[in-house]
Amino acid sequence: MLVNVPTGIGSDADESASAPDVTDNLLSRSATGDQASFGELYDLLSPRVFGLIKRLVVDQAQSEEVTQEVFLEVWQSAPRFDPNKGRAIGWIMTIAHRRAVDRIRAAQASRDRDTRIGIRDLPQDFDQVAEAVEVRIEHGRVVGAMSRLSEAQREAVSLAYYGGLTQSEIADRLGVPLGTVKTRLRDGMIRLRDELGVTS
Structure with a gap:
């Protein structure tokens, strides 16, 4: 089964495709081994x-x-x-987020192994301490810049870039209008850029 990748993946247009009665019913029928229902569920949610x-x-x-x-x-x-514990769409997106994070961690572990192997081949005068300090300082700058955002901006930025949520999903999570989320993200990113001294 190939991934369908239509135009507008992850856009707000996809939000309308997740009516609770549709996804819940399709998942319920899929649980009985109904392959046709699972195919419909896949076509509906894979984008x-x-x-x-x-x-x-x-x-x-x-x-x-x-x-x-x-x-x-x-x-x-x-x-x-268990439909009593939530909607099918939330359950499936939770699985997707967990799988994505697992893949990121696996890739990072592989890079770390490659780095350790590569370090053994570096000249003895390579300043590993300076490199580690530089990485730590950069991380500290980002954390410090995030702390200077307003609480609303920090929450929106964290949900978008660490939680992987769309703007519409953030609006649903926080119970605020979509326009408010867009404003918080825009202002938060501008403030981060200024705090970190990044020039566009």
């Missing part, structure tokens, strides 16, 4: 799942692989879904 994963993983091929892993898990775990 949105892919959009979330792509924002986190970035790499196109890996994002497609993770999307396939998500729907395989959905198919296998559908009988265990």
Whole structure:
């Protein structure tokens, strides 16, 4: 099964495709082994799942692989879904977020191993301490800049860039208008840029 990647993945247009009665019913029928219902569920949600994963993983091929892993898990775990604990869309997006984070961590672990191997081949006078301090200082600058945002801006930026949520999802989560979320993100990113001395 190939990932469908239509125009506008992760856009607000996808929000309308997630009516609770549709996704919940399709997942419920999929849990009984109904392959046609699972196919409909896949066609309905794969663009949105892919959009979330792509924002986190970035790499196109890996994002497609993770999307396939998500729907395989959905198919296998559908009988265990409890509709009394929430909607199907939330359950599936939680799986997608967890799988994306797992892939990021695995990739980082692989890079760390490569780095450790590479360090063994570096000249003895390579200043590892200076490199570590530089990374720590940069991380500290970002944390410090985030702390100087307003609470509303910091919350919106964190949900978007660390939580992987769309602007519409942030609006739903916070119970505020979409326009408010867009303003908080825009102002927050401008403030971060200024705090970090980044020039456009």
